[in-house]
Amino acid sequence: MFLDLLFPKKCIACKKIGSYICDNCFSYLTFDAKNTCLVCDRPSFDGLTHLRCKKRHGIDGCFSSISHNKTAQKLIYSFKQKPYLSSLKNILSDLFYEGLIQNENFIRELNKGKWIAIPVPLHKTKLRKRGYNQSEILAEELAKKFNFQTKSLLERVKNTKIQLGLDKKRRKENIKDAFKINTNYMLDAKNIFLVDDLATTGFTLNEAASVLKRAGVKKVIGLTLARD
Ligand SMILES: [Zn+2]
Ligand SMILES: [Zn+2]
Numbered sequence: 001m002f003l004d005l006l007f008p009k010k011c012i013a014c015k016k017i018g019s020y021i022c023d024n025c026f027s028y029l030t031f032d033a034k035n036t037c038l039v040c041d042r043p044s045f046d047g048l049t050h051l052r053c054k055k056r057h058g059i060d061g062c063f064s065s066i067s068h069n070k071t072a073q074k075l076i077y078s079f080k081q082k083p084y085l086s087s088l089k090n091i092l093s094d095l096f097y098e099g100l101i102q103n104e105n106f107i108r109e110l111n112k113g114k115w116i117a118i119p120v121p122l123h124k125t126k127l128r129k130r131g132y133n134q135s136e137i138l139a140e141e142l143a144k145k146f147n148f149q150t151k152s153l154l155e156r157v158k159n160t161k162i163q164l165g166l167d168k169k170r171r172k173e174n175i176k177d178a179f180k181i182n183t184n185y186m187l188d189a190k191n192i193f194l195v196d197d198l199a200t201t202g203f204t205l206n207e208a209a210s211v212l213k214r215a216g217v218k219k220v221i222g223l224t225l226a227r228d
Pocket of ligand 1: 011012013014015016021022023024025026
């Protein structure tokens with residue numbers, strides 16, 4: 001391609017010329033995202049919320065594909081920079097998909113009913129600035145591969161600060177009341193996969209899940225490409 005001559009592709013992680021992720025760096029990406037309960041942050045063998053941690057409007061679990069190591073971090077960061085969007089879309093959604101189909105706990109949940117994939121939304125100010133929502137793109141790609149529907153059922157009504165650097169208490173306050181149901185859609189889904197690029201504290205997924213559950217959704221499970 002003409003553009004490749006002007007701007008040769010470089011590995012995002014090590015800068016080696018040839019592709020956006022070289023074979024060597026690719027080999028550092030691992031499908032060993034840890035399974036933790038998103039409520040108490042302790043290990044959960046099947047990725048689901050512990051019975052003792054379940055709340056009426058709480059999230060039911062979370063499945064993630066790769067662990068958030070340095071290489072994954074660089075890829076996810078670059079995915080939010082427009083020039084990398086189209087190339088990384090396929091790489092990242094393939095990784096996301098691979099990690100999920102290898103996960104028997106995910107497959108068990110998937111087979112339990114009809115699911116709709118909903119991206120964790122960006123606030124419109126951020127969306128305007130970036131031009132796209134990376135989580136929406138991942139949700140759409142997953143939906144194609146798994147053949148489920150995707151809808152932007154949630155809206156972000158609070159332009160939250162960057163979570164990085166905030167302590168746990170502030171992160172929780174920061175995300176509180178950040179979401180509401182998008183009234184352009186009929187909410188008739190019973191089971192929802194909430195799709196995001198990364199889960200760290202789980203506060204974002206928990207908050208979004210509680211909004212959906214208060215609106216009548218039965219089950220909400222997070223799906224994230226990477227997990228801290
Ligand atoms: Zn490399
Ligand atoms: Zn727990």
